[in-house]
Amino acid sequence: MPVDRxxxxxxxxxxxxxxxxxxxxxxxxxxxxDEAASRFPxxxxxxxxxxxxxxxxxxxxxxGGDQPYExxxxxxxxxxxxxxxxxxxxxxxxxxxxxxxxxxSHEQRKALLPDMLGGEQLGAYxxxxxxxxxxxxxxxxxxxxxxxxYVLTGTKAWITHGGEADFYLVFARTGDDRTRGxxxxxxxxxxxxxxxxxxxxxxxxxxxTTTQVLFDGCRVPAGHLIGAEGQGMHIxxxxxxxxxLAIAAAATGLAQAALDAAAAxxxxxxxxxxxxxxxxxxxxxxxxxxxxxxxxxxxYLYAAKRRDAGLAYSRQASIAKLTATDAAMRxxxxxxxxLGGSGYTRDxxxxxxxxxxxxxxIFEGTNQVQRMVIGRDVVRAxxx
Amino acid sequence: MKIxxxxxxxxxxxxxxxxxxxxxxxxxxxxxxxxxxxxxxxxEEALTIAAAGxxxxxxxxxxxxxxxxxxxxxxxxxxxxxxAVHVVDDAVHGSDAFGTSLVLAKAVEKIGSDTxxxxxxxxxxxxxxxxxxxxxxxxxxxxxxxxTFAAEVxxxxxxxxxxxxxxxATETVEATMPLVLxxxxxxxxPRYPSFKGIMAAKKKTVETWSLAxxxxxxxxxxxxxxxxxxxxxxxxxxxxxGEVVTDDGxxxxxxxxxxxxxxxx
Ligand SMILES: Cc1cc2nc3c(=O)[nH]c(=O)nc-3n(C[C@H](O)[C@H](O)[C@H](O)COP(=O)(O)OP(=O)(O)OC[C@H]3O[C@@H](n4cnc5c(N)ncnc54)[C@H](O)[C@@H]3O)c2cc1C
Numbered sequence: 162m163p164v165d166r167x168x169x170x171x172x173x174x175x176x177x178x179x180x181x182x183x184x185x186x187x188x189x190x191x192x193x194x195d196e197a198a199s200r201f202p203x204x205x206x207x208x209x210x211x212x213x214x215x216x217x218x219x220x221x222x223x224x225g226g227d228q229p230y231e232x233x234x235x236x237x238x239x240x241x242x243x244x245x246x247x248x249x250x251x252x253x254x255x256x257x258x259x260x261x262x263x264x265x266s267h268e269q270r271k272a273l274l275p276d277m278l279g280g281e282q283l284g285a286y287x288x289x290x291x292x293x294x295x296x297x298x299x300x301x302x303x304x305x306x307x308x309x310x311y312v313l314t315g316t317k318a319w320i321t322h323g324g325e326a327d328f329y330l331v332f333a334r335t336g337d338d339r340t341r342g343x344x345x346x347x348x349x350x351x352x353x354x355x356x357x358x359x360x361x362x363x364x365x366x367x368x369x370t371t372t373q374v375l376f377d378g379c380r381v382p383a384g385h386l387i388g389a390e391g392q393g394m395h396i397x398x399x400x401x402x403x404x405x406l407a408i409a410a411a412a413t414g415l416a417q418a419a420l421d422a423a424a425a426x427x428x429x430x431x432x433x434x435x436x437x438x439x440x441x442x443x444x445x446x447x448x449x450x451x452x453x454x455x456x457x458x459x460x461y462l463y464a465a466k467r468r469d470a471g472l473a474y475s476r477q478a479s480i481a482k483l484t485a486t487d488a489a490m491r492x493x494x495x496x497x498x499x500l501g502g503s504g505y506t507r508d509x510x511x512x513x514x515x516x517x518x519x520x521x522x523i524f525e526g527t528n529q530v531q532r533m534v535i536g537r538d539v540v541r542a543x544x545x
Numbered sequence: 546m547k548i549x550x551x552x553x554x555x556x557x558x559x560x561x562x563x564x565x566x567x568x569x570x571x572x573x574x575x576x577x578x579x580x581x582x583x584x585x586x587x588x589e590e591a592l593t594i595a596a597a598g599x600x601x602x603x604x605x606x607x608x609x610x611x612x613x614x615x616x617x618x619x620x621x622x623x624x625x626x627x628x629a630v631h632v633v634d635d636a637v638h639g640s641d642a643f644g645t646s647l648v649l650a651k652a653v654e655k656i657g658s659d660t661x662x663x664x665x666x667x668x669x670x671x672x673x674x675x676x677x678x679x680x681x682x683x684x685x686x687x688x689x690x691x692x693t694f695a696a697e698v699x700x701x702x703x704x705x706x707x708x709x710x711x712x713x714a715t716e717t718v719e720a721t722m723p724l725v726l727x728x729x730x731x732x733x734x735p736r737y738p739s740f741k742g743i744m745a746a747k748k749k750t751v752e753t754w755s756l757a758x759x760x761x762x763x764x765x766x767x768x769x770x771x772x773x774x775x776x777x778x779x780x781x782x783x784x785x786x787g788e789v790v791t792d793d794g795x796x797x798x799x800x801x802x803x804x805x806x807x808x809x810x
Contacts (some may be wrong), residue, residue, distance in 0.1 A: 172744055175619075175738075176743055179738055179743065208737075211739060212740065226741075226744075228740075343699070346595045
């Protein structure tokens with residue numbers, strides 16, 4: 162059953178119908194096989210790009226769809242219900258385009274954005290490092306100006322689309338100040354001095370490639386600096402609020418898929434002479450799962466509407482990320498419970514959903530970090 | 546080049562479909578509908594033909610059906626068709642292929658009254674009625690040549706060459722425009738609309754015509770004028786469990802006996 166959504170316009174309803182059609186015909190049928198084989202579905206991003214789904218929240222002047230976050234995130238949620246790796250990849254790609262769209266020069270936008278937003282060019286977002294995870298300001302990758310180039314040296318870790326992307330948004334140190342010494346660069350794939358580690362062997366999201374990105378004297382034209390020197394941290398964090406909302410929406414879609422699979426199984430499976438869905442103990446489990454899914458959706462949509470209205474939404478984005486990803490972990494774990502022994506096998510998708518849910522509590526700021534952000538805001542407000 | 550594509554709005558085959566209890570017609574109001582999948586191939590082919598050459602071809606989609614049939618036309622507009630015509634009239638309800646083809650023919654004539662129509666494109670059949678006769682009837686009514694079940698089409702000036710794949714032979718057929726052309730699901734890979742297409746469709750013209758606008762006498766169409774009538778409908782019995790053949794060395798023989806017993810071979 163498709164989710165009964167509250168959408169603001171006729172075109173957004175048609176858009177969601179299109180997304181459901183593409184998901185049902187192009188994503189769902191191959192998700193399990195590609196995940197099992199750790200195959201990265203590069204072609205899918207081309208398809209989503211041609212359908213205009215990668216550029217939805219960007220302004221029309223850049224070839225975008227000019228859609229509110231309220232609509233864009235629901236599109237992402239639908240994609241996640243069909244294939245989590247693709248939803249995460251779509252979110253990471255959007256993060257990678259964000260810097261150029263928001264802070265790039267007129268020339269950079271004109272030259273780069275159309276192909277990025279059209280899906281011909283897939284992006285990667287390189288912030289984390291082996292020694293700089295939650296504490297991103299501890300990064301040590303350096304960019305040293307040399308004539309009309311910058312020379313990058315250092316190691317980025319956990320990079321989604323590492324080795325697959327066409328361009329890399331790289332944050333590197335141009336000064337020693339912990340936060341004001343960081344700058345953002347556009348680095349095209351194939352740049353000399355850029356290499357990749359072996360793909361990480363992950364517990365889930367296996368259709369999405371994650372590698373280290375290694376810079377060893379990688380020369381980048383000075384014109385590829387995005388914004389001003391020292392503006393990098395600001396750019397990284399500005400993108401992260403939107404990124405957290407994307408993860409919240411994707412986690413909601415994943416939880417919805419788990420709930421749907423569990424409910425469908427429960428009405429079909431009989432024990433003690435009747436469907437297990439007739440037992441109150443089972444209905445309460447399903448009820449809690451449904452409540453968690455709708456709480457997640459309501460929470461991320463509230464943050465999205467604040468963003469669309471031009472209000473501050475950082476705290477709400479963190480709350481949405483925390484709420485939706487913790488909920489996804491619970492709901493997917495309960496979905497395995499509903500399916501009993503079958504749920505524990507790879508013949509059903511719910512064990513995969515459970516493995517996929519776990520990462521949502523970790524990336525784009527661990528849920529401990531989200532609590533830090535929210536907690537600080539609460540205390541700041543109380544101090545007045 | 547002006548192309549008219551006839552498209553039908555059909556009940557979603559994945560949803561629960563039913564018949565109206567009173568007159569045994571397909572219940573079109575109570576279920577979700579969509580553009581007949583087989584018509585997507587016709588829309589795609591029309592868009593491809595229109596974009597070829599100097600690319601100034603015009604594609605008009607034509608649909609006959611109740612209010613919600615407009616969705617089929619809208620989907621076609623989102624795919625890239627330029628304009629749409631929706632013929633809606635209570636008197637059309639229950640029309641058979643004869644009635645439908647009459648309304649379509651009159652509508653095609655009206656669409657061609659300013660600039661003439663070069664090609665009338667149809668899907669090979671609808672996914673609900675599945676008769677596959679409307680294109681032929683339409684050609685007859687319009688007095689145009691018909692090329693049906695085309696699996697490949699090449700256009701050279703006003704000459705249309707089509708490949709028709711039969712069970713035992715493949716034919717190559719030629720005809721000259723104007724003509725009626727129906728295409729199979731082998732001919733192309735229909736495109737998805739894009740979000741830009743969705744936005745653009747909102748600004749495209751949709752004309753709504755009644756039978757009176759077409760000069761069709763209501764008594765010639767609809768349930769009463771249909772040449773056939775449905776006396777009774779019954780739900781298909783649930784599928785029985787299949788017969789399992791265990792291969793203890795003579796599995797092949799058992800299979801043959803089963804197939805022969807069912808008169809399948
Ligand atoms: C599949 C995958 C994809 C990823 N994709 C990308 C990407 O595309 N780009 C990118 O830049 N990064 C990416 N990451 C990195 C991700 O964002 C980091 O893993 C994450 O920020 C956590 O950093 P860490 O792994 O170093 O953990 P650590 O920061 O070492 O954290 C370890 C534990 O300590 C806790 N902790 C740390 N500090 C505190 C504190 N102050 N108070 C309380 N608890 C604390 C954490 O919550 C966590 O539980 C990805 C990671 C994975 C696994």
